[in-house]
Structure formats: C-alpha cells, structure tokens
Amino acid sequence: MPRTADHEERRRQIAGAVRELISEHGLDAVTVARTAAAAGMSVGLVQHYFRSKDEMLLHAFNEVSAAIRDRAGERIRAGIEHRRPIAWVLAEALTEFVPLDERRRTEFRVTRAFAGRSLDAPALAEVDTETARRVREDIARAVHNGKECGEVAPDLDPWPAAVRLAAVTEGLATQVYRDPAGVNGTPAAELAESLIAAELATVFTGECRQYANGA
Amino acid sequence: MPRTADHEERRRQIAGAVRELISEHGLDAVTVARTAAAAGMSVGLVQHYFRSKDEMLLHAFNEVSAAIRDRAGERIRAGIEHRRPIAWVLAEALTEFVPLDERRRTEFRVTRAFAGRSLDAPALAEVDTETARRVREDIARAVHNGKECGEVAPDLDPWPAAVRLAAVTEGLATQVYRDPAGVNGTPAAELAESLIAAELATVFTGECRQYANGA
DNA sequence: TTGATAACCGTACCACCATACGATAAAAAC
DNA sequence: GTTTTTATCGTATGGTGGTACGGTTATCAA
Structure with missing residues (x-):
C-alpha cells in the first residue's frame, strides 16, 4: 500500500466546504477552485477525490x-x-x-x-x-x-x-x-x-x- | 418620433422565451444568446430591451x-x-x-x-x-x-x-x-x-x- | 533498495458567455 | 431632404471556470 489518507474523511471535508459556500454565496459561487480553497487544499486534490464537479455536488x-x-x-x-x-x-x-x-x-x-x-x-x-x-x-x-x-x-x-x-x-x-x-x-x-x-x-x-x- | 415598436410587447416576448428555456432546460441553460434565439431575435436586440442579463431574469x-x-x-x-x-x-x-x-x-x-x-x-x-x-x-x-x-x-x-x-x-x-x-x-x-x-x-x-x- | 501506488500540487488549455461596440435601416420631425 | 432617434444586427473581447496533465513526495511491498 502507498501513502495513505482517510478517503471518506476527505470527501466529507470537501462536501462541507461546498455546503458552506452554497449557504454563504449561493450555488453559482461554487467553483472547484473556490471549493478547494475553502477546504484548504489544491484543485488537483479535489479532482483526486471527485472525478467531476457534478459528482462533487451530488455527493454534497x-x-x-x-x-x-x-x-x-x-x-x-x-x-x-x-x-x-x-x-x-x-x-x-x-x-x-x-x-x-x-x-x-x-x-x-x-x-x-x-x-x-x-x-x-x-x-x-x-x-x-x-x-x-x-x-x-x-x-x-x-x-x-x-x-x-x-x-x-x-x-x-x-x-x-x-x-x-x-x-x-x-x-x-x-x-x-x-x-x-x-x-x-x-x-x-x-x-x-x-x-x-x-x-x-x-x-x-x-x-x-x-x-x-x-x- | 423615430422608428417605432411595442416596447412592452417585446419585453414580454423575451420573458416568455426565458420562461420556456428555464422550464425545459433549467436556469443554467439560460444565456442571452439562447434567449435571443428562442425569442427569434438577435443578441443585440435583447440588450436593447434589457441592460443586463440580471435585469432580464428579474423581469421574467x-x-x-x-x-x-x-x-x-x-x-x-x-x-x-x-x-x-x-x-x-x-x-x-x-x-x-x-x-x-x-x-x-x-x-x-x-x-x-x-x-x-x-x-x-x-x-x-x-x-x-x-x-x-x-x-x-x-x-x-x-x-x-x-x-x-x-x-x-x-x-x-x-x-x-x-x-x-x-x-x-x-x-x-x-x-x-x-x-x-x-x-x-x-x-x-x-x-x-x-x-x-x-x-x-x-x-x-x-x-x-x-x-x-x-x- | 527499488518499484509501485496513492496523495498531493500547480498550470495550461479550451470552451463558453456577458457585455461593449460599431454599423445599418427606418421612421418621424423639421 | 436632412437630421435625429430608435430598432435591429453581428462581432470582438475580456474574463471565468472545468478539466486534463505532468510533476513531486511519501509510504508500503518485495
């Protein structure tokens, strides 16, 4: 096994960032870049856990x-x-x-x-x-x-x-x-x-x- | 007075196009270009009747x-x-x-x-x-x-x-x-x-x- | 130690869209 | 008939955002 991280926990973090972003600025303000920033991680990492933005939103x-x-x-x-x-x-x-x-x-x-x-x-x-x-x-x-x-x-x-x-x-x-x-x-x-x-x-x-x- | 047209009627036409577009494809599918096409007019004309997209949506x-x-x-x-x-x-x-x-x-x-x-x-x-x-x-x-x-x-x-x-x-x-x-x-x-x-x-x-x- | 795999980063590309803008036509005013 | 104003068009532009991609680090297996 390679370098390890709690998969579900990361997905929850991202979903949480999405939730806060929507509540504070609306669904249109949710971009992958902003979500990554709000979750304290990079764009690439968000992509690592969700294949597309739609999948990310669905999960949230x-x-x-x-x-x-x-x-x-x-x-x-x-x-x-x-x-x-x-x-x-x-x-x-x-x-x-x-x-x-x-x-x-x-x-x-x-x-x-x-x-x-x-x-x-x-x-x-x-x-x-x-x-x-x-x-x-x-x-x-x-x-x-x-x-x-x-x-x-x-x-x-x-x-x-x-x-x-x-x-x-x-x-x-x-x-x-x-x-x-x-x-x-x-x-x-x-x-x-x-x-x-x-x-x-x-x-x-x-x-x-x-x-x-x-x- | 110059070349004349029914202002309110045109605005209603555009609002109608917005309504149909939203109902059929959702609010995200509403672009100025698509609205103009659905209403059978040009982008420039829509701009002539609404100063911004937001104003157009609000009217609709x-x-x-x-x-x-x-x-x-x-x-x-x-x-x-x-x-x-x-x-x-x-x-x-x-x-x-x-x-x-x-x-x-x-x-x-x-x-x-x-x-x-x-x-x-x-x-x-x-x-x-x-x-x-x-x-x-x-x-x-x-x-x-x-x-x-x-x-x-x-x-x-x-x-x-x-x-x-x-x-x-x-x-x-x-x-x-x-x-x-x-x-x-x-x-x-x-x-x-x-x-x-x-x-x-x-x-x-x-x-x-x-x-x-x-x- | 080496190799494989997963965690992570940053950027470059491409498509799309709102809006600005210049141009044309027509009708009314004088 | 000229001027002015409105109706109408098409395009150029600037910005934004999703996603692809290449690269780096860390961990575990062999």
Missing part, C-alpha cells in the same frame, strides 16, 4: 439530505426509547426540517439551492424525490405505530395524513425561511411549532395506552 | 409570479361575483398554485429555479418574499370576509390560518410536482385537492348567510 447534496434525515431519525429513536407519546416525538422530528437555528438554516439554503438546480439535473432530482419519499414513509410509519399505541383512530389512512404532515412541514419551513420575523407580531418560529402541533393533533386524537400501563 | 421572474397571482385573483373576483361560498372560491384560487397542468407545471418549475438562485440575489429574493406576502394577505382577507359572511367563527385569528393555508398549498404543490403519480395509488392531484379542501373546512366551519338571503 446527498450528505446534507442524509444529515437532516438522520437527525430527525435520531430524535424519533430517542423518543421511542424514552416512551414519549408518538405525537410528541413526531413534532420534534418534523421541526428538524424547519430552519430554526443557524445549522438548519444553512441546510435549508443548501437543499433549496439544489432543488432549483434539480430542474435539469436528473441525479440531483432523484436525491430530492428520494429524500422526500423516505420522510413520507417515516411519517406514515409513525402514524401507523400510533394506531397500535392507541393515539390514532384505527380506521385512519396513514398515507394522506403523512402527505399532509409532510406538506405543512415543508411549507412552514419555507415561510419561516422567508420571513423569520413572522406575521403580525408573532415570530415565525412560534407560529410554525404551534401549527405543526395543531396539525398533529388532528391525526393523533387519542391517548397512548403505554402511559396508563407505566411501561 | 416578476412576470411569472404576477401571472400566477393574477389568475388566482381572477378566480376570486369571479367567484365573489357569482356569490359562491368563500371556502369554495378560495379552494379554486389555491389550486392555481399547484402544478396540475402543463402551464402551472411550467410556472412552478420557473419559480422553483428562481427560488434557488434567490440565495445570493437579493432582487430575486425580494420578488419571492413579496409574492408570498401578498398571497398570505389575500388569504387572510378571504378568511376575514368569511367572518362577515358567517362562514368563519368570529373569534378566529385570520393570520395563523392564512399562514397555515399558504403552507399546505405550497407544500402540496411541491409534493405534486415531485410525485405526480401520487402515493399508494392515489394520484397526487386528487390528494392535493382533497387535502386543501379538508384544511379549508377547519377554517370555514359555518354556512354563508348570503345563501339564505338569495342575494
């Missing part, structure tokens, strides 16, 4: 999408472990998609930029739709679990409910991003959290049986 | 945003004139934002592309936020009118309701765009319409008094 988009979804998933996992009501857990998970702090705002800007470019880049579009599909499935699964627990009415179809919850979350995320100050004096953050909670309340209408049992 | 974005909003406004105006229930009128107006046919799909793609570029283009970002603000106001006004008519409970705050309706509409529009085939067998179009209707039903809970009167 994938990584950011995965990061968001992983955080949401982690919140769900932890919530389940602590025997929280599913509605409560889901509320926390969904707010991960809303740009309520710098990190989430950065990620939101990145996904927004890539969504725009997806128009003529099938590979990027697939990341977008695939991520959305997974989120929808996670939500539908949570609603389904709510039935077994007793929080959700047994005859409720999880799929329309999941689409609705995904839609409000995404829509509210956009609104919070555009007008963080909110509307009519109410900060957008408060508005988003209360509206998500209200929307969840129309799906999770019952009490969780596990609570009565004590688990 | 403005025009598309206005077109969508105008159609929604027209639906509202016509609905009011025909004494329709406000909930019904609003449902029609909101579906103008959902990409349910080719025209709306084209417009959706254009706004999506511009939203992505808005990250580092303040002028474009302003069009985005301003359009969203106006839509929100239109919805809030409709909810307010619903009170006088008797369709909306008198103590309901129109603003959170407007934010919520705008959010679901925008979110559903995105979902329909990404997966027109829908989820679990249900076409996205049906899903979107029924979910918007359901959301409206939580705001417009009463009957319109004008109906009883006959008007």
Whole structure:
C-alpha cells in the first residue's frame, strides 16, 4: 500500500466546504477552485477525490439530505426509547426540517439551492424525490405505530395524513425561511411549532395506552 | 418620433422565451444568446430591451409570479361575483398554485429555479418574499370576509390560518410536482385537492348567510 | 533498495458567455 | 431632404471556470 489518507474523511471535508459556500454565496459561487480553497487544499486534490464537479455536488447534496434525515431519525429513536407519546416525538422530528437555528438554516439554503438546480439535473432530482419519499414513509410509519399505541383512530389512512404532515412541514419551513420575523407580531418560529402541533393533533386524537400501563 | 415598436410587447416576448428555456432546460441553460434565439431575435436586440442579463431574469421572474397571482385573483373576483361560498372560491384560487397542468407545471418549475438562485440575489429574493406576502394577505382577507359572511367563527385569528393555508398549498404543490403519480395509488392531484379542501373546512366551519338571503 | 501506488500540487488549455461596440435601416420631425 | 432617434444586427473581447496533465513526495511491498 502507498501513502495513505482517510478517503471518506476527505470527501466529507470537501462536501462541507461546498455546503458552506452554497449557504454563504449561493450555488453559482461554487467553483472547484473556490471549493478547494475553502477546504484548504489544491484543485488537483479535489479532482483526486471527485472525478467531476457534478459528482462533487451530488455527493454534497446527498450528505446534507442524509444529515437532516438522520437527525430527525435520531430524535424519533430517542423518543421511542424514552416512551414519549408518538405525537410528541413526531413534532420534534418534523421541526428538524424547519430552519430554526443557524445549522438548519444553512441546510435549508443548501437543499433549496439544489432543488432549483434539480430542474435539469436528473441525479440531483432523484436525491430530492428520494429524500422526500423516505420522510413520507417515516411519517406514515409513525402514524401507523400510533394506531397500535392507541393515539390514532384505527380506521385512519396513514398515507394522506403523512402527505399532509409532510406538506405543512415543508411549507412552514419555507415561510419561516422567508420571513423569520413572522406575521403580525408573532415570530415565525412560534407560529410554525404551534401549527405543526395543531396539525398533529388532528391525526393523533387519542391517548397512548403505554402511559396508563407505566411501561 | 423615430422608428417605432411595442416596447412592452417585446419585453414580454423575451420573458416568455426565458420562461420556456428555464422550464425545459433549467436556469443554467439560460444565456442571452439562447434567449435571443428562442425569442427569434438577435443578441443585440435583447440588450436593447434589457441592460443586463440580471435585469432580464428579474423581469421574467416578476412576470411569472404576477401571472400566477393574477389568475388566482381572477378566480376570486369571479367567484365573489357569482356569490359562491368563500371556502369554495378560495379552494379554486389555491389550486392555481399547484402544478396540475402543463402551464402551472411550467410556472412552478420557473419559480422553483428562481427560488434557488434567490440565495445570493437579493432582487430575486425580494420578488419571492413579496409574492408570498401578498398571497398570505389575500388569504387572510378571504378568511376575514368569511367572518362577515358567517362562514368563519368570529373569534378566529385570520393570520395563523392564512399562514397555515399558504403552507399546505405550497407544500402540496411541491409534493405534486415531485410525485405526480401520487402515493399508494392515489394520484397526487386528487390528494392535493382533497387535502386543501379538508384544511379549508377547519377554517370555514359555518354556512354563508348570503345563501339564505338569495342575494 | 527499488518499484509501485496513492496523495498531493500547480498550470495550461479550451470552451463558453456577458457585455461593449460599431454599423445599418427606418421612421418621424423639421 | 436632412437630421435625429430608435430598432435591429453581428462581432470582438475580456474574463471565468472545468478539466486534463505532468510533476513531486511519501509510504508500503518485495
């Protein structure tokens, strides 16, 4: 074996530089040269880890999408472990998609930029739709679990409910991003959290049986 | 006066070419040369009507945003004139934002592309936020009118309701765009319409008094 | 020690694009 | 009819950016 370096770590460094560049100056400002500079390496090295610029961008988009979804998933996992009501857990998970702090705002800007470019880049579009599909499935699964627990009415179809919850979350995320100050004096953050909670309340209408049992 | 030509008409032609180019090949494919070719004129002529490419893009974005909003406004105006229930009128107006046919799909793609570029283009970002603000106001006004008519409970705050309706509409529009085939067998179009209707039903809970009167 | 392989650097090339510019034609004004 | 102004064209130019490429260093195997 020759001179060694952590391949995946380098790719993450580069993807991180891409993320910061997009968030601060937009996707058009991302050039291979600038990315290399931001990552503290040479142009040649970036080429060593990504055969083309498109591949580099795709990787960055994938990584950011995965990061968001992983955080949401982690919140769900932890919530389940602590025997929280599913509605409560889901509320926390969904707010991960809303740009309520710098990190989430950065990620939101990145996904927004890539969504725009997806128009003529099938590979990027697939990341977008695939991520959305997974989120929808996670939500539908949570609603389904709510039935077994007793929080959700047994005859409720999880799929329309999941689409609705995904839609409000995404829509509210956009609104919070555009007008963080909110509307009519109410900060957008408060508005988003209360509206998500209200929307969840129309799906999770019952009490969780596990609570009565004590688990 | 010298040699004459319809200034606004030419600008509309160019904006139309930009719209088609974006929708078919993405915002990155829009060059001044290609736009000129698509509009059937020379590069120099495009420059004659727009001092810079940015100005040209800004105009195109403005025009598309206005077109969508105008159609929604027209639906509202016509609905009011025909004494329709406000909930019904609003449902029609909101579906103008959902990409349910080719025209709306084209417009959706254009706004999506511009939203992505808005990250580092303040002028474009302003069009985005301003359009969203106006839509929100239109919805809030409709909810307010619903009170006088008797369709909306008198103590309901129109603003959170407007934010919520705008959010679901925008979110559903995105979902329909990404997966027109829908989820679990249900076409996205049906899903979107029924979910918007359901959301409206939580705001417009009463009957319109004008109906009883006959008007 | 030698050779092979991978990590890394810097640059040169090529294509593309926004914009500047000069030129021409036509219509209106005087 | 001359002048002025606008509509229209085509090209030249300067800058930028992706990628190809040649070169260097360091590590491990034989």
